[in-house]
Amino acid sequence: MDRSQTRTTVAAVCRSGRTVGITTSLWGAGGFGKTTLASAVCASRRVRRRFRSRIYSFTIGRDVRGRTAVAAKVTEVTRFITGDTKPFEDPDLAGAHLGRLLDKRSRTLLVLDDVWEHEQLAPFLRGGRRCVRLVTTRNPNLLPPGAHRIQVDQMSYAQARAVLTWNLPDLPKALVRNLVLATGRWALLLRLTNSLIAEQCASGAEPAAATEQILHRLRDSGPAAVDDPTATWNLDDPGQRNQAVKASIEAATTLLPPSGPDRFTELGIFAEDESIPIPVVALLWQASGGLTEIQTRTLCRDMERLSLVGLDPANGGTLSLHDVVRDYLRNAFGTAGLARVNGLLIDTIAATLPTAPPLAPDHPSPERAWWQLTTGYLLDHLIDHFLAAGRIPLAEAVAGDIRWVQARLTQRGPTAPWSDLTGIDTARTRTLARGLAQTAHLLSPTEPRHALIGVLHNRLDTHPH
Ligand SMILES: Nc1ncnc2c1ncn2[C@@H]1O[C@H](COP(=O)(O)OP(=O)(O)O)[C@@H](O)[C@H]1O
Ligand SMILES: [Mg+2]
Incomplete structure (x- = not known):
């Protein structure tokens, strides 16, 4: 679903030699479409013409914390772009080194997705005269002065309706309207809800009835009086965001086979912002649920159809989990549960x-x-x-x-x-x-x-x- 911000961001990236930041006005909230927008910008013809093959994307993420970890990340980026492997303990020195190497290269676009802290960004802003940085962050305050800022918040009503009804049969207008309101026009929730309805329709459920059902579910666990059709989530409130995600994920997992919800929760142990190889998931699920690799692949596909996970068939198959969903799973699990399943994974690997x-x-x-x-x-x-x-x-x-x-x-x-x-x-x-x-x-x-x-x-x- 194309958003007006795509054009604005493409223009900013191509026109300015500066840093361009995609942010939200809601501090700390994910799932509004920043990463999706950054990918659309990189894929745009104008950007590819301008930067040719010199477009590089890296996810930073919340886990890269502390000077050592940031220095290691900068070194990793340097190695990927230039092949240079000089190690640094100090993130600023690592950044200056990268900047000098970038200075020698022609026009480059460096995408830094999901930056959380100023310390994570600062080293990447050094040098590199012909390097444009496209940063996505939930924390607009960390962008450098003079950065071109592009705001990605709730979708417009028309965009929200398009995502919600994508590939679905015609639905009553009032029902769609109420459901759009019930999702708070939050991209992540709209996509989950669309997949949930689509999956039910695919097996012959009556579309309006299936839609009605999910609307009630969202409203029942919702923030305001159940009988207020215009009630919507206050997405500024992390508690309400969690509740909204919980309602949708729980609705979606009821469509998985009997042990599916447990297997899905176990995915919360894997690293954030990483592609998880399906054979590794298969090792875990074999130990936790007795699944074969074929059953694992089938279950991953079921989860993908419900938009609970992303699935990339390349390189033997990998799963990706949005961090909003991962956070939900980890909360549902608790520390002891996470430790137990991590232990199970380790023991299973050890046995190989x-x-x-x-x-x-x-x-x-x-x-x-x-x-x-x-x-x-x-x-x-x-x-x-x-x-x-x-x-x-x-x-x-x-x-x-x-x-x-x-x-x-x-x-x-x-x-x-x-x-x-x-x-x-x-x-x-x-x-x-x-x-x-x-x-x-x-x-x-x-x-x-x-x-x-x-x-x-x-x-x-x-x-x-
Ligand atoms: N423009 C869009 N069209 C359709 N779905 C979208 C769009 N933007 C986001 N989404 C959905 O919302 C989810 C979260 O978006 P993402 O870009 O990962 O958010 P963020 O990076 O802000 O956390 C995506 O997985 C996708 O399903
Ligand atoms: Mg993101």
Whole structure:
């Protein structure tokens, strides 16, 4: 559904050499269509003509917190765009380095999706004279002075109606109107509601009756008197946003097969803003619900039809979860539930790997050869899953094991094993991270691999554990 803001943003991106920010007026609220708008801008003909193949999109997200993590993100972006792998501990130095490299390149569009804090953005604004930054954020205050701001809030009535009735048979006007009001013209909710009605119609339900049903559901759990047809959500209020999402998701999950709602909730353990490989989901669901990979794929498809998840069939299939939906799932689960399911995932993965002895008798045991994992998602987030399961000693043992460091180094470059260590933040990992950082200048890709590993062994082994 095209929005007027698409044209405004395309014009701003093509005309100005400045930063362009897509924001909401509601602080902290997601699901209004910022990411969708940014993608539409990148896909537009005018933008592609202007920037050619030099359009790069990165999601920052809430989880990139603290100087170390921000520096690692900047390094990752630098590596992706320029191939340069120079590691930095300091986000400002990392940003200045990226800026210098961008200065040497022709016109570039850098999309930074879902920025939460000023500290996450500042390093990306340095240098890069011919680089336009397109930033999406729920926090308009973090945009630099002079940035061109584009507001994306509730949809207009006509847009909302178009999203709500997309691909549906004709519905009574008054019913559509009431449902548009009941969704608060919130893009995320409109899409969920549309899919819910479409899915019921596809199996022969009477369209008006199905629509009536979801309208009641939204109203019953709604913010105002049930008998007030014009009652709408106050989307400024996080409590009401949660309630609105809860009503729609619960309505949608009733259409899943019997154990579907539980399996769906379990998806809340996966990392935010990440594509989750379906084979990894299959491992989890095999352990939690006895599902085969084929059943997992079928269930993922059911969830996609209801717009509960996004599904990309490329690379063996990946799922994506909007953070508003993920937040809902995590709340529904609670900390203990999340820890339990994270533990289940870890144990299931462990069972696929050979056992591994500690490097020396006095070294902590990693238990399994985690470094033999080949799935990017698992290598990137294994340590997070250990921590979420409360398995701190295991996290320490793996992140501090030279075999893991080597695997991460090869996979993502020097900042990855260092970020793994700093994410754990215990006395032991702090020491190891320092040791690794002191070695970082030696970890250039030109260094022969065996020499590098030798250096690392030396560094990590001579540090007191
Ligand atoms: N222009 C649009 N047309 C149709 N659906 C949209 C549009 N914008 C957003 N949506 C729906 O709303 C959901 C949330 O949008 P998204 O862009 O992810 O929001 P945000 O980035 O603001 O959190 C999307 O998954 C999509 O289903
Ligand atoms: Mg977004």
